[in-house]
Amino acid sequence: xxxxxxxxxxxxxxxxxxxxxxxxxxxxxxxxxxxxxxxxxxxxxxxxxxxxxxxxxxxxxxxxxxxxxxxxxxxxxxxxxxxxxxxxxxxxxxxxxxxxxxxxxxxxxxxxxxxxxxxxxxxxxxxxxxxxxxxxxxxxxxxxxxxxxxxxxxxxxxxxxxxxxxxxxxxxxxxxxxxxxxxxxxxxxxxxxxxxx
Ligand SMILES: C[S@@+](CC[C@H](N)C(=O)[O-])C[C@H]1O[C@@H](n2cnc3c(N)ncnc32)[C@H](O)[C@@H]1O
Numbered sequence: 001x002x003x004x005x006x007x008x009x010x011x012x013x014x015x016x017x018x019x020x021x022x023x024x025x026x027x028x029x030x031x032x033x034x035x036x037x038x039x040x041x042x043x044x045x046x047x048x049x050x051x052x053x054x055x056x057x058x059x060x061x062x063x064x065x066x067x068x069x070x071x072x073x074x075x076x077x078x079x080x081x082x083x084x085x086x087x088x089x090x091x092x093x094x095x096x097x098x099x100x101x102x103x104x105x106x107x108x109x110x111x112x113x114x115x116x117x118x119x120x121x122x123x124x125x126x127x128x129x130x131x132x133x134x135x136x137x138x139x140x141x142x143x144x145x146x147x148x149x150x151x152x153x154x155x156x157x158x159x160x161x162x163x164x165x166x167x168x169x170x171x172x173x174x175x176x177x178x179x180x181x182x183x184x185x186x187x188x189x190x191x192x193x194x195x196x197x
Contacts, residue, residue, distance in 0.1 A: 007079065008048065008049040011075065020050050024185050028137060032061075036061075037109030040058070040062070040109045041063075041065075041110045041111075042111045043066055043115075044067060044115075045066060045076050046067060050139075051085075055083075055088055063089045068095055070093055096118070097118050103129055105129070106129060107130050110126055110130060110134065110136040112126070113138075116140065117164075123167060133192070134190075134191050135188060137186065139185060141167070141168060141185065177190065177191060
């Protein structure tokens with residue numbers, strides 16, 4: 001039997017495709033395993049590595065996953081097939097910012113691992129598209145350590161860093177959300193049913 005996870009990691013390395021690191025992946029698997037979500041939305045499919053991890057950790061879950069990169073999505077499709085997961089996955093090739101304006105279904109788990117400069121503008125859509133006790137797992141909020149260093153960002157990273165800081169501030173000041181940071185990378189956001197939870 002093929003070891004799809006090992007193949008995905010090898011391909012990502014060979015083709016310089018960014019996928020979640022081992023620490024983030026382990027936390028993702030642990031979170032999904034504990035919560036057993038049924039409907040997962042993933043922003044940022046790449047080659048299907050994190051999608052494969054989530055579907056394996058939550059055997060009843062289905063996944064809607066979006067990416068803008070056609071070549072990566074064709075690898076993802078092949079890997080989901082090889083892992084026997086295709087029937088539980090809907091792959092969408094689209095700009096995630098646009099897709100979020102179109103979706104109407106509700107998800108109980110989101111993995112946000114796509115265009116970092118747009119997380120702050122995606123947040124309201126994600127809150128609308130999720131159930132009242134959903135979890136939003138965000139990877140790489142620290143962005144190369146530049147988000148938390150308190151410095152004015154250099155031109156090349158300015159939009160991402162400024163917008164990521166806005167995203168974090170917005171999450172942390174929302175009384176209907178509980179969030180926790182893990183290392184420099186991951187933020188786990190839980191929606192809570194009661195105000196001021
Ligand atoms: C860090 S990678 C995702 C890694 C994946 N979650 C994993 O760990 O296996 C981020 C992905 O977001 C995609 N992306 C960037 N901008 C996007 C956009 N506007 N809409 C959809 N996908 C986008 C990139 O093509 C890239 O594959």
